[in-house]
Amino acid sequence: MTPEILSLARYLASSRAEFTLSEMNLYLSRKYDEKELYESLKPHLYDLSLFCDARYKCTKLANQPLPADESIIRELEGMFKTPRLPARVEKLVESYIERSCGKDWHTGRKADLIRENIVKQKEEYWKGKSQYPRIRIISYLLYHFPVYFCQYQYLLLDLLRSGLLTTKMSILDAGAGPGTITLSTIDFLRKLLEVYSKKNIDVKLSIKIGAVEQEAENINCYKELASSYLSDLKLDNANITMAEPVSAPLETVKLPEDYDLIVFSNVLAEMDMPPEQRADVVERVASASKNPTIIIIEPADLVNSTALRVTQHALIRKGFNIFSPCTLIWGIGCTGGNCWSFEEPGSIQVPGFMKKIARTGEPYRYINTDMKFSSVILRRDGITKHAYRAKGKFARLANLKKHVGKRVNVAVSVMSGNLGDEKTFVFKVCDATTSVPCYAVLPAYHMNDNNKAIFDAGYGGIIEISGTLIRENRAFSSYNLLITRNTAVRIVN
Numbered sequence: 001m002t003p004e005i006l007s008l009a010r011y012l013a014s015s016r017a018e019f020t021l022s023e024m025n026l027y028l029s030r031k032y033d034e035k036e037l038y039e040s041l042k043p044h045l046y047d048l049s050l051f052c053d054a055r056y057k058c059t060k061l062a063n064q065p066l067p068a069d070e071s072i073i074r075e076l077e078g079m080f081k082t083p084r085l086p087a088r089v090e091k092l093v094e095s096y097i098e099r100s101c102g103k104d105w106h107t108g109r110k111a112d113l114i115r116e117n118i119v120k121q122k123e124e125y126w127k128g129k130s131q132y133p134r135i136r137i138i139s140y141l142l143y144h145f146p147v148y149f150c151q152y153q154y155l156l157l158d159l160l161r162s163g164l165l166t167t168k169m170s171i172l173d174a175g176a177g178p179g180t181i182t183l184s185t186i187d188f189l190r191k192l193l194e195v196y197s198k199k200n201i202d203v204k205l206s207i208k209i210g211a212v213e214q215e216a217e218n219i220n221c222y223k224e225l226a227s228s229y230l231s232d233l234k235l236d237n238a239n240i241t242m243a244e245p246v247s248a249p250l251e252t253v254k255l256p257e258d259y260d261l262i263v264f265s266n267v268l269a270e271m272d273m274p275p276e277q278r279a280d281v282v283e284r285v286a287s288a289s290k291n292p293t294i295i296i297i298e299p300a301d302l303v304n305s306t307a308l309r310v311t312q313h314a315l316i317r318k319g320f321n322i323f324s325p326c327t328l329i330w331g332i333g334c335t336g337g338n339c340w341s342f343e344e345p346g347s348i349q350v351p352g353f354m355k356k357i358a359r360t361g362e363p364y365r366y367i368n369t370d371m372k373f374s375s376v377i378l379r380r381d382g383i384t385k386h387a388y389r390a391k392g393k394f395a396r397l398a399n400l401k402k403h404v405g406k407r408v409n410v411a412v413s414v415m416s417g418n419l420g421d422e423k424t425f426v427f428k429v430c431d432a433t434t435s436v437p438c439y440a441v442l443p444a445y446h447m448n449d450n451n452k453a454i455f456d457a458g459y460g461g462i463i464e465i466s467g468t469l470i471r472e473n474r475a476f477s478s479y480n481l482l483i484t485r486n487t488a489v490r491i492v493n
């Protein structure tokens, strides 16, 4: 593209509310097709704050929160009731596998090797060289990718609800792997635009997505999947551009860009350093961003989940604040120690390619559909998902020792799904005052209209529990807050 085109576009963008690309020919030294002009300007539209539609009419794009009223959220929630990979993504992943391993990837010796690798990767001891060059990323696509793709969209939905997704956003996929987060973000925006269009809400989006990844193999996969997905999608109301992925370790990468959203999905745990030190990496990556939203996602197992809270706490000491899931109910922060908390939004539908690799005597070893993850969303501007603060009449969980055997009132966040069974429902609860684990325990025969709201609070939701009986569980060094038929539970966020 000639500098003439860009400088004219910059001038028109700053001096007109709208213009057509054909108009540009009036001022240029030679004539161009509109399409030609569009293609050369496309990578610059984000920086120019311009949106050019299918008829090549360009308008100024104001950055504002994406509409998210009740009916929009309800519609999206409906779409998430049966989480699954979109058909197009499923097809792209399967073609990628076919191109890498051949059409017969799911039969015979090749399938055995992939299965072996899935099991090894699952157990986190995959080492050495595989027979097929791309097998490592292949087993990741087959086993981990679908769940990670789907679970991330629940966090985006949360950001949308809270007004943290806007019409103009620069997003960084940090430790991108095959592009799980990039593809999932694009799919989420596609669904959202579908809802807007159904409701005749005119919203235009300008999105720029960058990525950092240290493995060349993964970058190749990322580029192939993400660019094919994007070029196939016809999104009339969105200009989504992808920057060339940066091939570097996150510890040393140079990122001068100001990002609005930075996502570390299942990457920090792979870093060979203590959890506190991972906070330095996050801080460095975000250092050029004015006010980013940072999402960190980790597996839900004890080691990775508790490590995330340690990293999270180190970030708080560096000046970040938790947007979600934790609420400082008494206005004071926890220590970040000994906290095992994760959410479980349900199961995804089994993608076709997963079914194919699972056609063995032990299919369950290759089927991965449970969404179960630990996450934190951080900001630097003090914004939190819930502003609730407890006052007066509630006991702090840090003081439960002196209330053992008595009934008290507490205000707590629900920090798990049901950890018990159908006879006894158990929820982890927290008010950020103690690192001693506390559980709300509701025997099914005590459940009634007065206390069943605990099921509707949702992960991170805040409830007031009135008249809960405190018991100490010495064997587990924890407290149980017994909810009986005389206990009231009220959602307060």
Ligand SMILES: C[S@@+](CC[C@H](N)C(=O)[O-])C[C@H]1O[C@@H](n2cnc3c(N)ncnc32)[C@H](O)[C@@H]1O
Pocket (backbone or CB within 6 Å): 145, 148, 174, 175, 176, 177, 178, 179, 180, 181, 212, 213, 214, 215, 218, 248, 249, 250, 251, 264, 265, 266, 267, 270, 271
């Ligand atoms: C488990 S995969 C996660 C990929 C993707 N974010 C997702 O959620 O599916 C971790 C990725 O992070 C990359 N990675 C690990 N440590 C890294 C580092 N220090 N710098 C850059 N990338 C890293 C790995 O190469 C791998 O692609």
